[in-house]
Amino acid sequence: MSDLILQGSVVAQANVNIALIKYWGKAPERGVWEQNLPAVPSLSLTLDGLQTETRVRFAPEAADDRVVLDGVTLEGGALERCRPILERVRELADLAAPFHVESTNRVPTAAGLASSASGAAALAAASSRCAGLTLSLEELSALARLGSGSACRSVFPAWSAWEGAHARPIAGPEHWDVALVVAVIDAGPKSVGSRDAMNRTARTSPLYAGWVGSARADFEAGLRAVEARDLHALSIAMERSTLRMHASAMGADPPILYWKPASLSVVEVVRELSTRGVPCGWTMDAGPNVKVLCEGSSADEVREALAGIEGVTEVIVCGPGPGLQVAVEREAS
Ligand code: 2P0
Numbered sequence: 001m002s003d004l005i006l007q008g009s010v011v012a013q014a015n016v017n018i019a020l021i022k023y024w025g026k027a028p029e030r031g032v033w034e035q036n037l038p039a040v041p042s043l044s045l046t047l048d049g050l051q052t053e054t055r056v057r058f059a060p061e062a063a064d065d066r067v068v069l070d071g072v073t074l075e076g077g078a079l080e081r082c083r084p085i086l087e088r089v090r091e092l093a094d095l096a097a098p099f100h101v102e103s104t105n106r107v108p109t110a111a112g113l114a115s116s117a118s119g120a121a122a123l124a125a126a127s128s129r130c131a132g133l134t135l136s137l138e139e140l141s142a143l144a145r146l147g148s149g150s151a152c153r154s155v156f157p158a159w160s161a162w163e164g165a166h167a168r169p170i171a172g173p174e175h176w177d178v179a180l181v182v183a184v185i186d187a188g189p190k191s192v193g194s195r196d197a198m199n200r201t202a203r204t205s206p207l208y209a210g211w212v213g214s215a216r217a218d219f220e221a222g223l224r225a226v227e228a229r230d231l232h233a234l235s236i237a238m239e240r241s242t243l244r245m246h247a248s249a250m251g252a253d254p255p256i257l258y259w260k261p262a263s264l265s266v267v268e269v270v271r272e273l274s275t276r277g278v279p280c281g282w283t284m285d286a287g288p289n290v291k292v293l294c295e296g297s298s299a300d301e302v303r304e305a306l307a308g309i310e311g312v313t314e315v316i317v318c319g320p321g322p323g324l325q326v327a328v329e330r331e332a333s
Contacts (some may be wrong), residue, residue: 004093004132008330009057012129014121014144015321016050016113017153018291019043020238020283021222022245023162025202025212026149034165035084036149039105039202040215041163043170043222044153045293047180048321052115054122056130059100067101069119077139081116084146085124093131101127112187112289114194120147121154124218124323134209140324159226161219171272173320174230179299183306184314185262185288194286197249197256207251211244218244231295235274235281238293242265242283260288262311269305278302 025039029222059066067074067082074082086099101123105115124144128135134241135143135154142165150169172302191198218241225234249256253273263284269293270282278301280294294302299317307315 003134004095005130005328005330006058008328009048009055010130011053011123011327011329012057012122013053013325014118014125014151014154015046015048015323016052016107016115016118017046017150017160018285019150019153019281020045020216020234020293021219021241022283022285023149024198024248025208026198026246028272028297034144037164038162038229039212040045040150041219042150042153042160043159043161043219043226043300044150044167045158045178045180046154046158046160046321046323047318048173049106049318050108050113050118050321052103052122053106054101054103054126056099056101056123056126057098058130062098062100065098065101067103069103070105080121081120081147085120085143086127088143088146089127089131089133092128093133097130099127099130107202108314112184112287114190114285114287116148117150117154120144120151121324123147125155125326126153129326129328133229134277135283137324138166138168140318141168155324157323161223163219170223170226171325176226176320178231178320179294179296179297179302180318181292181299181302181306182316182318183262183266183290183292183309183312184316185260185266185290185311187313188290190287191258192256192286197252197286200254200256200258201249205248206249207248211248213221214244215241231279231281231293235293237281238281238283244323246284258284258287260311263288263290265311266290266292266306267311269309273302273305
């Protein structure tokens with residue numbers, strides 16, 4: 001039976017995830033449920049402590065959806081990024097009413113970490129539950145993907161993999177005591193947004209075909225390394241995937257270059273740490289900040305090494321985090 005929340009709201013929490021094996025580029029769309037499919041498989045770690053909390057209620061009196069993020073009402077492109085999720089929920093629930101959404105990012109403002117993944121995952125969970133839908137985690141993952149591809153991985157705790165319509169869980173936080181140490185180099189907005197950048201890469205980079213052709217081998221090496229808790233093997237696969245993703249972007253026209261001098265300095269320090277017997281590997285997304293994966297027992301040593309690098313403004317240490325959490329808050333009628 002449908003359990004539509006007409007009086008009250010639904011609150012969902014989702015955590016940021018970082019891809020160790022990268023998603024970069026889209027597969028051709030095959031239908032309405034088939035938007036925003038990835039050209040390559042990816043493997044990620046959902047992080048603790050970096051979270052979006054989203055509260056959704058119906059607003060039958062309103063003319064349109066209203067989405068408030070950190071106290072600011074979204075308009076234009078930012079609002080339109082939420083729309084595919086809200087439209088799909090209305091379609092599945094056979095409803096017409098607008099939603100009122102209030103979202104808070106609990107990501108340190110200086111972290112320079114994108115919260116679009118946690119935001120879209122929390123929105124998918126809260127809005128679908130508010131509309132009386134009880135979706136499986138796989139269905140929630142596919143719904144979150146419509147807002148932001150990487151969001152489909154934030155549905156699951158710790159290690160998850162994404163290929164096709166939705167992500168799947170690989171292993172929970174207890175599987176492996178690792179830390180992801182974020183070297184913040186620039187906390188400001190990206191020079192080119194991920195979606196535009198990956199689309200431009202696919203359209204114009206002669207290196208894109210090589211990226212797509214080599215991605216599955218890196219993904220499978222990454223999966224094997226996570227299963228075996230082999231940080232050395234995972235470091236090799238994640239660095240290779242990251243470099244190939246960025247190489248394809250650099251080959252775009254006009255080129256896409258996210259690197260800053262301090263990004264390379266972090267890579268050098270990671271190599272020195274590995275040589276000194278501290279196993280670790282690095283990755284970098286659509287921005288200059290570098291994320292370093294290490295054993296939990298090495299987190300302090302890695303943090304201190306990164307904090308001493310010129311151009312690194314802040315260092316944040318995260319462990320493996322939880323998947324979606326959803327709660328219904330009913331009001332007495
Ligand atoms: C990732 N990134 O795997 C890759 C690596 C950035 C670099 O997914 O167009 O916001 O909404 O599907 O997921 C960031 O792009 O892009 C991203 P859309 P998304 O995490």
